[in-house]
Every structure is written in C-alpha cells, then in structure tokens.
Amino acid sequence: MEKRVTFKGWLLPLCLIAPQVIVSAIFFFYPAAQAVWQSLFIPDPFGLSMQWVGLGNFEYLLSDPYYRASFLTTGIFSILVTLVSMIPALFLAVVADRLIKGAGAYRTMLIWPYAVAPAIAGVLWLFMFNTRVGVVSWYLGNLGYDWNHVLNGNEAMGLVVVSSSWGRISYNFLFFFAALQSVPKSVIEAAAIDGARFWKRFWTIVLPLLSPTTFFLLVVNIVYAFFETFGVIHTITAGGPQQSTTILVYKVFSDGFVGQDLGSSAAQSVILLVVVGALTIFQFKFVERRVHY
Amino acid sequence: MKKFSVGALAVSTTLLSPLAAHAQTEVQFWHAFTGRLGELVAAQVEDFNASQDNYTVVQSHKGNYSETLNAGIAAFRAGEQPQILMVFEVGTATMMAASGATRPVHEVMAASGAAFDQDAYIGAVKGYYTSTDGDMLSLPFNASTPVLWVNRNAFEAAGVDPDTDLSTWQNVGETLTALQAGGSTCPLVTAWQSWIHLENFSAYHDVPFATMDNGFAGLDTELSVNGPAQVAHLTAMGEWAADGKFIYTGRRNEGGANFRAGECALFTESSAGYAGIKAEAKFDFDVRPLPYWEGVGSAPQNTIIGGASLWVMEGHEADEYKGAGEFLSFLSSSDVQAQWHQDTGYLPITAEASAATKASGFYEANVGTEVAVIQMTANAPTANSNGLRLGSFDQIRGIIDEELEAIWAGDKSAQEAMDSVVARGNPLLRRFEQANK
Numbered sequence: 049m050e051k052r053v054t055f056k057g058w059l060l061p062l063c064l065i066a067p068q069v070i071v072s073a074i075f076f077f078y079p080a081a082q083a084v085w086q087s088l089f090i091p092d093p094f095g096l097s098m099q100w101v102g103l104g105n106f107e108y109l110l111s112d113p114y115y116r117a118s119f120l121t122t123g124i125f126s127i128l129v130t131l132v133s134m135i136p137a138l139f140l141a142v143v144a145d146r147l148i149k150g151a152g153a154y155r156t157m158l159i160w161p162y163a164v165a166p167a168i169a170g171v172l173w174l175f176m177f178n179t180r181v182g183v184v185s186w187y188l189g190n191l192g193y194d195w196n197h198v199l200n201g202n203e204a205m206g207l208v209v210v211s212s213s214w215g216r217i218s219y220n221f222l223f224f225f226a227a228l229q230s231v232p233k234s235v236i237e238a239a240a241i242d243g244a245r246f247w248k249r250f251w252t253i254v255l256p257l258l259s260p261t262t263f264f265l266l267v268v269n270i271v272y273a274f275f276e277t278f279g280v281i282h283t284i285t286a287g288g289p290q291q292s293t294t295i296l297v298y299k300v301f302s303d304g305f306v307g308q309d310l311g312s313s314a315a316q317s318v319i320l321l322v323v324v325g326a327l328t329i330f331q332f333k334f335v336e337r338r339v340h341y
Numbered sequence: 342m343k344k345f346s347v348g349a350l351a352v353s354t355t356l357l358s359p360l361a362a363h364a365q366t367e368v369q370f371w372h373a374f375t376g377r378l379g380e381l382v383a384a385q386v387e388d389f390n391a392s393q394d395n396y397t398v399v400q401s402h403k404g405n406y407s408e409t410l411n412a413g414i415a416a417f418r419a420g421e422q423p424q425i426l427m428v429f430e431v432g433t434a435t436m437m438a439a440s441g442a443t444r445p446v447h448e449v450m451a452a453s454g455a456a457f458d459q460d461a462y463i464g465a466v467k468g469y470y471t472s473t474d475g476d477m478l479s480l481p482f483n484a485s486t487p488v489l490w491v492n493r494n495a496f497e498a499a500g501v502d503p504d505t506d507l508s509t510w511q512n513v514g515e516t517l518t519a520l521q522a523g524g525s526t527c528p529l530v531t532a533w534q535s536w537i538h539l540e541n542f543s544a545y546h547d548v549p550f551a552t553m554d555n556g557f558a559g560l561d562t563e564l565s566v567n568g569p570a571q572v573a574h575l576t577a578m579g580e581w582a583a584d585g586k587f588i589y590t591g592r593r594n595e596g597g598a599n600f601r602a603g604e605c606a607l608f609t610e611s612s613a614g615y616a617g618i619k620a621e622a623k624f625d626f627d628v629r630p631l632p633y634w635e636g637v638g639s640a641p642q643n644t645i646i647g648g649a650s651l652w653v654m655e656g657h658e659a660d661e662y663k664g665a666g667e668f669l670s671f672l673s674s675s676d677v678q679a680q681w682h683q684d685t686g687y688l689p690i691t692a693e694a695s696a697a698t699k700a701s702g703f704y705e706a707n708v709g710t711e712v713a714v715i716q717m718t719a720n721a722p723t724a725n726s727n728g729l730r731l732g733s734f735d736q737i738r739g740i741i742d743e744e745l746e747a748i749w750a751g752d753k754s755a756q757e758a759m760d761s762v763v764a765r766g767n768p769l770l771r772r773f774e775q776a777n778k
Contacts, residue, residue, distance in 0.1 A: 094442040307736035
C-alpha cells in the first residue's frame with residue numbers, strides 16, 4: 049500500500065515549486081552563468097569592449113603565487129572561524145540550558161550580537177584594538193605586549209577571526225540551544241540513574257543527539273566564513289598586512305572593484321563556486337555519515 | 342494653526358512649482374567629499390546655481406574616491422552616468438583609456454563657448470590630466486602635494502632647535518636621532534606612504550617611477566621603483582622604523598591623528614592637511630618643503646600632485662554639456678579657485694588664482710601655506726616629474742603598501758621589497774594593456 053501522499057496531476061506541484069525555481073534561476077543560475085561567460089574574456093572597465101582569452105584568466109590566476117597562497121589563507125581562516133564560533137556557542141548553550149532563573153534574559157543577551165551587521169562589528173573590534181586609541185591594545189601595552197595588527201599578520205588574522213566569529217556565536221547558540229531542548233529528558237534521566245555524571249552524559253548522549261544540528265551549523269558556518277566575512281575584512285585589515293588576511297572572496301572584490309579587472313574577478317568567482325560546491329559535496333558525502341538523525 | 346500651516350504649505354508649493362519647473366537643464370555632479378570639504382563643494386554648487394538660471398547642478402556624494410569611481414563606472418554600464426564625475430588621480434589612466442565613455446574637457450569647453458585657456462593652469466597640475474597631444478582631458482579640481490609638517494613644541498620638549506634645517510633627508514636623519522635622544526617617542530610619522538615616499542620621491546629626485554615616461558608615452562610601461570635612489574631612501578626609512586624613529590600607523594592618513602594630538606615631531610603629509618592641523622593642533626607648527634637626499638638625482642626637482650579631477654561623461658544631451666562646461670568654467674575662475682585654495686590648503690590650479698591669493702596677503706597671514714605652491718612650481722616638470730599614468734594603479738598602490746609594510750616590519754630588505762613590487766605590479770600593467778588594446 050502506498051503510504052506517501054501524492055499530488056493528482058502536475059499543475060499544482062509545478063506552481064508550488066515555481067517560486068523557488070524562479071528565484072534560483074534569476075538570482076543564482078543566471079548570474080553564475082554570466083560569471084562563467086565573463087571569465088573567458090578580458091573586458092575594459094566600462095564595458096566598451098571585450099577580448100576573448102579562453103582560459104587565459106584562469107592561467108593568469110593560477111600562476112600567481114599570491115592567489116595560490118590565498119587558498120591556504122582562506123582554509124585557515126574558515127576553519128578558525130568555524131571553530132571559534134561553534135565551540136563557545138555550544139558551551140554557552142549547554143550552560144544556558146541548565147539555568148533555572150533568568151534564562152530568558154541570558155538568552156536574549158546571548159543572541160544580541162547577531163543583530164550587528166558584519167561591517168559594524170568589524171568597526172567595533174577595530175576600535176577596541178586600534179593601535180593608537182584602542183582600549184584593549186592599551187591594556188595589552190600596559191601588560192608589556194605591543195599589539196600591532198597593522199604590521200603583524202598573525203595578530204591581524206586573530207582579530208578578523210574573532211570579529212567574524214563574535215556575532216556568529218549568537219547564531220550558533222540559538223540552534224544549539226533549540227537542539228538541546230529537544231534532547232529527550234527520559235534518556236538523560238536514565239543515564240543519571242545509571243550513575244553517569246554530567247560530562248559523561250554530555251559526551252555519550254547529548255553530543256551524538258546534537259549531531260544533525262552540529263553538521264548543519266558546520267556547513268552553514270563554512271559557507272559564512274567563505275562569503276559573508278567580507279565586510280569585517282574590508283573594515284579591519286583590507287586584506288593586509290602583506291596579504292595575510294586576503295581570503296578568496298576578498299580578492300574577488302579587490303580585483304573587480306579596486307583593480308577594475310572584471311575578467312580576473314569573474315574567473316575567481318567561478319573558482320570559488322567550484323571550491324565551495326566541492327566542499328559541500330564532500331561534507332554531505334563523508335561527514336554526514338557520522339550524523340545520527 | 343496646524344491646519345493653517347499645512348494649507349499655506351500647499352498654496353506656496355502650488356505657487357512655487359511653476360517656477361521650479363521652468364525648463365532648467367539639470368547637470369549631475371558626483372563627488373567624493375564629506376565633512377568640511379563636502380560643505381565647501383555644496384557651497385560652490387549653490388553659488389553657481391544662484392549665479393545663473395539656465396542650469397541646475399545637482400551634487401551628490403558617492404563615497405570615498407574608489408567608491409565614487411566605481412559608482413561612475415557601474416552607472417555608465419547601466420546607462421545612468423552623471424554628466425560630471427570626480428575621479429582621483431590614481432584613476433586617471435583608467436579614464437583616459439576609456440575614450441568612448443568620457444568626453445574631453447577641452448571639447449566640452451569649446452562647445453559650451455565658455456572661456457577656457459589651458460595655459461592658465463599650473464604646469465605640473467595640468468600635465469597630469471593632459472593627453473600626449475597637449476589637450477586637457479579632465480579639469481583639475483583639488484590638487485595637493487606632500488610637505489613636511491613640524492611640531493615646534495615637540496622639538497623644544499626634546500631639546501632640539503625647531504629652526505634646524507630640515508631641507509634634506511641627511512639633516513632629517515640627524516634630527517630624528519637628536520629627537521629620540523631627547524625623549525621623543527614619535528620623531529617621524531607619515532601619511533600616504535606610497536604617494537609620498539615612492540611616487541613623489543621619484544619625481545622629486547627626477548628618477549623614473551615607471552618606464553615610458555611614467556606611462557605617459559604608452560600602455561607598455563613597466564615599474565622601475567627598484568632603482569638605487571628609491572631603495573636607498575626606503576633602506577634609510579626601514580632603519581628608522583627599526584630604531585623607533587619612524588612610527589608606522591597605516592596606509593592612509595592615520596598618522597594625522599598622532600601628529601595633531603602632538604605626539605609626533607615630524608609628519609610627511611599632503612599640503613591639504615592644513616585645514617585639519619590648523620583646527621586641531623594645540624601647538625605651534627611649521628610647514629617645510631618635503632626633504633630630499635642631497636646629491637641624489639637632480640633633487641629637488643618638483644613634486645607631483647595628488648587629488649582629483651573632474652571628468653565629463655559621454656552619452657548626454659548637447660545643452661547638458663553646455664551646462665557642464667559653464668559649471669567647470671565657474672569652478673576654475675580665479676575667485677572660486679583662490680577661495681578654495683585658502684579654505685582647504687589644496688593648490689591653486691591656475692597661476693591667476695595663485696597671484697590673487699598672494700595679493701590678498703593670505704600667505705603672510707598663514708605662514709607656510711605657500712610652501713607647497715613653490716615646491717610644485719620651482720622647476721619645469723621633466724618626463725619623470727610630470728605625474729604618473731598607470732593602469733590598475735589603485736591595486737599597484739595596494740601592492741606597494743604591502744611591500745612597504747614588509748620593510749617596516751623588518752621582514753624584507755628594501756631591495757627585496759621593491760623587486761617584489763615590480764614583479765607583482767608588471768602583470769597588472771600587462772592586464773590593463775590587454776584590456777585596453
């Protein structure tokens with residue numbers, strides 16, 4: 049016996065998926081196709097003429113050691129952002145879940161930073177760590193540490209990672225918190241009766257039950273680190289010092305909008321598309337196997 | 342009462358609207374100025390609109406220099422370009438290469454019938470925006486040049502005579518040592534490092550920044566910033582940075598905050614820093630000519646400009662071009678220019694405006710404001726000191742900034758860093774050449 053609910057005819061289902069298809073076609077497939085097309089040319093900035101170069105743009109990019117280095121920078125940056133935004137979020141969610149009094153207030157406060165736009169978050173952090181007037185850099189100076197992210201690449205990387213992750217912790221917190229609420233109390237109580245301590249219960253019961261959420265957040269956070277951290281990097285380091293914070297998406301911007309080199313910029317977005325596509329497929333194929341739904 | 346005012350408003354709008362609708366040609370003017378400069382531009386536009394009733398210039402701010410250029414390019418691609426677009430000097434080569442997108446200013450002026458004499462403009466200013474045939478392609482608007490700012494109080498606090506001769510880097514080097522010995526924690530700071538310590542440095546010492554007359558003679562130009570003069574200067578600067586005599590604060594004019602707060606003794610910055618320093622500095626300051634290395638090249642040659650010019654975009658009606666021409670000729674009139682020069686510290690772009698300022702006694706009342714003018718006009722520009730015309734220059738500046746930071750941090754020697762600038766910058770020039778065949 050067929051248990052699934054099916055539609056009679058095809059008109060209604062078509063109408064139902066049409067909005068999604070149309071939106072994807074206009075805002076995703078069409079621009080993506082255009083980017084692929086443009087990546088085969090070197091146009092002048094004003095769009096007055098175009099020169100066919102075939103794969104010349106890709107050749108030019110991949111022979112550039114700074115572009116290749118930017119893959120590594122992006123990798124380090126994305127991993128750090130994902131870890132720094134997920135681990136504290138999970139910790140906060142676990143702690144907030146155990147609260148009895150004032151849980152609402154804590155929750156609200158923890159979610160707050162998510163409302164701050166990345167560029168503004170960038171400016172806030174920059175202000176705190178400003179080498180001249182920054183509060184934090186002043187305290188560090190008092191402790192004998194000379195903070196200078198303008199010249200020190202590691203410090204610059206640390207600063208953009210923290211600023212990018214800060215607002216994201218709230219987002220992740222929200223998901224972890226909701227997931228924790230859905231962990232069945234009976235299972236935990238049963239474990240408690242068996243004598244399992246809090247951390248034992250956390251590792252063996254809660255964490256595996258959270259895995260679908262963790263996996264979802266992993267995918268979403270990596271995509272975030274790849275694409276949406278642009279504002280933070282632009283406001284804090286502009287990719288410097290010495291390209292140490294130039295991630296792929298920032299280079300797309302700087303070649304396209306600072307250098308007016310739209311051919312190279314288009315080729316880079318095609319490469320980026322392929323990289324993120326491959327990464328997502330990898331995650332679904334290999335990481336998802338370890339997820340228990 | 343409320344009803345009455347609403348009624349009055351309605352009546353007056355109805356009465357006034359035929360007036361406003363009275364066929365005035367609108368001319369859009371996109372610029373990159375905010376704050377005090379934005380107010381001054383708005384005032385100039387208002388004055389022009391009040392001075393005649395055929396045209397209305399509508400000014401709008403489109404972000405910083407890079408953003409304004411991008412807004413203009415994006416608008417052109419969408420067919421929504423303004424009549425007049427402000428483009429910073431770094432974008433000059435991009436605009437010049439796009440001959441189908443811009444209309445040369447000399448043509449606009451000729452067509453509008455406005456008085457226009459190219460020879461009235463100061464050579465080093467004009468040269469930057471003039472084609473190889475000698476035609477002015479865009480109208481110089483705000484032009485400045487780097488000078489040396491001196492905090493006299495900081496000198497006295499460190500026990501150094503503030504009237505010491507600072508005309509050469511040799512002397513500055515000794516002074517920095519004396520300042521540091523006297524307890525100064527920030528003897529020297531700079532703004533716009535690439536513009537001052539490489540671009541202007543090269544022109545000032547009459548050594549090439551790039552081949553093909555710094556790009557004026559053709560698109561097949563290559564960087565030559567790794568020459569011995571530039572490397573020697575950056576090596577000295579790198580040593581000063583390592584010793585804590587030169588404090589690096591950032592790529593733009595971040596150092597201005599340190600200087601204006603009185604922390605730093607010397608500051609290499611645009612002459613247009615005048616307004617800000619005069620308003621904020623609570624110490625006595627001097628303006629001195631930019632130092633040069635005694636015995637290197639034929640220094641002091643002349644320094645080059647920074648700032649922006651106004652480009653007229655293609656694709657508009659004849660009467661709009663006439664309006665644009667009228668407005669540009671208003672802006673370059675000597676009264677407007679002299680006022681602009683005195684309010685902002687930007688250079689007067691015509692010899693007449695310079696003479697008018699001198700006659701008004703402004704230079705005596707504001708000592709040091711003439712330094713930049715003299716430094717720019719002291720010698721007739723050579724092929725090395727006419728200016729720079731390089732494609733993708735905004736990005737090349739980014740590369741230069743990165744490599745200079747490597748010197749300041751002690752990661753690279755000046756020679757290595759400049760070799761790297763050449764190796765990384767030339768491919769960008771080739772890309773630009775290919776895009777504009």
